[in-house]
Amino acid sequence: MFKIPFLDIPPLQRAAGTVRLPGSKSISNRVLLLAGLSEGQTAVHDLLDSDDTRVMLASLRELGCQLEQREDGVLLVTGIGAQLKGSCAKLFLGNAGTAMRPLTAALALLAATQGGEFELSGVPRMHERPIGDLVDALRALGCQIECLGNEGYPPLRLSGPSALKLNEPVRVRGDVSSQFLTALLLALPLVSAQPVVVEVVGELISKPYVHITLELLARFGIQVQREGWQRFTIPAGSRYRSPGAVHVEGDASSASYFIALGALAAIEQPLRIEGVGSASLQGDVRFAEAASAMGARIEAGPNWLAVQRGAWPLKAIDLDCNHIPDAAMTLAVMALYADGPSTLRNIASWRVKETDRIAAMATELKKLGAQVEEGPDWLRVHPLRLWQSASIHTYDDHRVAMCFSLAAFHGLLGKELVGPRVTVRIEDPNCVAKTFPDYFETLFEVVSADPADVPVITIDGPTASGKGTLADEVAHELGYWILDSGALYRATGLAASRAGIDLDDAQAVAAVARGLDLHFRKGRATLAGEDVTEALRAEATGLMASQVAAHQPVRDALQQLQLDFRRAPGLVADGRDMGTAIFPDAGLKVFLTASAATRAERRHKQLISKGISASIEGLRADLEARDARDKSRSASPLKPAADALSLDNSAQTIEESRDLLLRWWAERGPFSVQR
Numbered sequence: 001m002f003k004i005p006f007l008d009i010p011p012l013q014r015a016a017g018t019v020r021l022p023g024s025k026s027i028s029n030r031v032l033l034l035a036g037l038s039e040g041q042t043a044v045h046d047l048l049d050s051d052d053t054r055v056m057l058a059s060l061r062e063l064g065c066q067l068e069q070r071e072d073g074v075l076l077v078t079g080i081g082a083q084l085k086g087s088c089a090k091l092f093l094g095n096a097g098t099a100m101r102p103l104t105a106a107l108a109l110l111a112a113t114q115g116g117e118f119e120l121s122g123v124p125r126m127h128e129r130p131i132g133d134l135v136d137a138l139r140a141l142g143c144q145i146e147c148l149g150n151e152g153y154p155p156l157r158l159s160g161p162s163a164l165k166l167n168e169p170v171r172v173r174g175d176v177s178s179q180f181l182t183a184l185l186l187a188l189p190l191v192s193a194q195p196v197v198v199e200v201v202g203e204l205i206s207k208p209y210v211h212i213t214l215e216l217l218a219r220f221g222i223q224v225q226r227e228g229w230q231r232f233t234i235p236a237g238s239r240y241r242s243p244g245a246v247h248v249e250g251d252a253s254s255a256s257y258f259i260a261l262g263a264l265a266a267i268e269q270p271l272r273i274e275g276v277g278s279a280s281l282q283g284d285v286r287f288a289e290a291a292s293a294m295g296a297r298i299e300a301g302p303n304w305l306a307v308q309r310g311a312w313p314l315k316a317i318d319l320d321c322n323h324i325p326d327a328a329m330t331l332a333v334m335a336l337y338a339d340g341p342s343t344l345r346n347i348a349s350w351r352v353k354e355t356d357r358i359a360a361m362a363t364e365l366k367k368l369g370a371q372v373e374e375g376p377d378w379l380r381v382h383p384l385r386l387w388q389s390a391s392i393h394t395y396d397d398h399r400v401a402m403c404f405s406l407a408a409f410h411g412l413l414g415k416e417l418v419g420p421r422v423t424v425r426i427e428d429p430n431c432v433a434k435t436f437p438d439y440f441e442t443l444f445e446v447v448s449a450d451p452a453d454v455p456v457i458t459i460d461g462p463t464a465s466g467k468g469t470l471a472d473e474v475a476h477e478l479g480y481w482i483l484d485s486g487a488l489y490r491a492t493g494l495a496a497s498r499a500g501i502d503l504d505d506a507q508a509v510a511a512v513a514r515g516l517d518l519h520f521r522k523g524r525a526t527l528a529g530e531d532v533t534e535a536l537r538a539e540a541t542g543l544m545a546s547q548v549a550a551h552q553p554v555r556d557a558l559q560q561l562q563l564d565f566r567r568a569p570g571l572v573a574d575g576r577d578m579g580t581a582i583f584p585d586a587g588l589k590v591f592l593t594a595s596a597a598t599r600a601e602r603r604h605k606q607l608i609s610k611g612i613s614a615s616i617e618g619l620r621a622d623l624e625a626r627d628a629r630d631k632s633r634s635a636s637p638l639k640p641a642a643d644a645l646s647l648d649n650s651a652q653t654i655e656e657s658r659d660l661l662l663r664w665w666a667e668r669g670p671f672s673v674q675r
């Protein structure tokens with residue numbers, strides 16, 4: 001997760017590999033509610049773990065469901081069997097429409113029949129998202145619902161008991177959100193001693209989501225009879241029956257970003273997307289048809305898609321997007337790469353989602369330089385040829401953040417679209433946590449850039465100057481990768497000495513370096529599968545590193561390995577020759593020093609905290625000896641790059657050093673002057 005104020009995405013060139021999608025939000029929250037209302041236990045496989053499902057889980061727990069996470073990741077939900085366990089609760093539902101709307105219906109009916117009082121609230125935007133049509137339908141049935149803020153909007157208070165009138169059809173409007181109908185269909189089996197009829201007033205939007213609802217109800221033993229999209233009957237005596245186990249498909253709306261990515265940038269071979277395919281329950285898989293119409297080459301299996309660039313530039317489209325409201329936002333960004341203006345129609349519901357999405361898309365696309373027109377329920381996007389760097393405001397809308405990441409693809413994508421190479425800044429990237437917390441990590445696994453376009457910050461300096469800590473801090477703030485080049489030398493020294501090789505034998509050690517099976521993941525380092533994080537930090541390993549680093553053949557062997565760390569969105573590399581030898585074109589080079597006394601003191605503290613005793617004088621003497629060796633070695637001696645900025649951090653806290661570096665970095669970037 002990128003919990004940072006912004007994420008700068010450099011120009012991206014290609015996409016390749018395989019993406020495994022997270023679970024579908026729409027299926028996850030429906031399955032959770034159905035399992036929660038059922039009797040007995042349901043094993044939920046591949047559940048989405050995101051903000052929207054967390055609020056649903058917290059609510060179910062509050063309502064008395066038992067939730068148990070099995071070691072294999074499967075969630076066991078023991079439902080309440082349609083019987084309230086407590087008579088009051090206050091539930092916070094964030095910005096999850098799939099939690100707010102269905103829980104409103106379920107708890108209003110439970111309160112009416114069993115008594116109780118429930119308050120449902122969310123984030124400020126949730127309190128601006130309409131729920132009046134659902135409230136009206138439930139009130140007409142006899143439920144007691146109070147809107148605690150503005151009429152027709154959450155927060156809500158649901159109370160009872162109260163008498164229900166079930167012999168007349170329940171009428172609900174379907175033209176603002178399909179979630180109102182979905183909510184009623186999911187909840188009305190609670191009161192289906194007699195057949196219950198639901199009638200939709202007005203044109204139903206987002207119909208494929210109602211299809212998901214009906215299919216999942218069927219899996220929980222409830223066969224709703226449907227007459228077109230206007231009339232639905234829940235048979236008398238319907239009861240939630242757990243199917244025992246449910247598998248959640250990958251999220252088809254989340255797939256849209258990678259389908260688009262394939263269409264834009266999978267040039268040599270298709271990008272494979274696993275988790276949804278032709279057998280999917282979700283209407284948003286039909287985004288693939290829209291992408292094909294724009295020129296993507298798509299193959300589909302039951303549970304996978306393979307997408308490759310076909311037409312280039314993409315072909316403009318004019319499409320009614322009512323059946324794919326969420327995924328269609330992705331089309332608006334694809335339209336920048338088309339051969340003419342594209343028009344997305346019948347998308348009025350965009351205005352009442354996480355933000356006013358028509359306005360948001362128009363505003364942000366224009367920042368990139370695009371010409372955009374909008375109407376009450378449509379958006380027209382003209383192709384973009386002269387791109388400009390833009391800082392994309394994301395309005396706490398996961399989909400704005402995800403679809404604009406695609407705007408980083410251009411420049412070198414074929415001769416037709418050669419333009420300036422620009423940076424796309426995504427503000428508040430963590431808003432993707434609503435449905436796809438690892439979106440950016442997943443994206444960066446499958447994209448590549450021209451290394452020259454990938455920003456690098458180098459931090460060189462003597463031992464114990466705090467390079468590693470500073471690099472970690474800076475990389476974290478920018479969402480960049482880290483190269484701890486010292487660790488490569490340490491691992492080489494460790495591997496060579498474990499293999500019984502004389503560390504003065506330059507050729508033999510270089511051979512070890514070439515075959516190094518070293519990986520860094522989540523702060524841990526593995527060497528040939530063994531966790532060597534601690535071993536690499538040991539003083540003895542540090543001395544070996546210094547010894548093997550003096551051999552030019554070893555440095556050559558490790559050079560390519562180090563260059564390979566230069567991947568989007570950027571790299572912070574720390575070591576001794578990062579700015580001078582490995583990344584001479586780095587955008588910011590820092591030479592970090594601290595007095596020998598300060599460094600010896602820091603090292604001493606570090607050792608003491610690990611329970612290792614050492615003398616400060618001894619450590620200082622070691623440091624000075626190592627400095628002398630590093631400075632005087634003939635291969636890449638330790639010295640600041642000519643264009644490096646010097647930073648003596650003897651009197652600075654780590655936060656001060658970090659903030660200074662970030663300031664230097666910002667001054668060099670495309671957003672140094674506020675647009």
Ligand SMILES: O=C(O)C1=C[C@@H](OP(=O)(O)O)[C@@H](O)[C@H](O)C1
Binds near residue numbers: 025026097098177178
């Ligand atoms: O029922 C669902 O799971 C959803 C229905 C759609 O909402 P609308 O019916 O309001 O368009 C969709 O946008 C939302 O993300 C999920």
Ligand SMILES: C=C(OP(=O)(O)O)C(=O)O
Binds near residue numbers: 096326353354
């Ligand atoms: C509209 C969306 O969410 P919600 O389920 O909150 O309606 C969405 O995910 O795009």
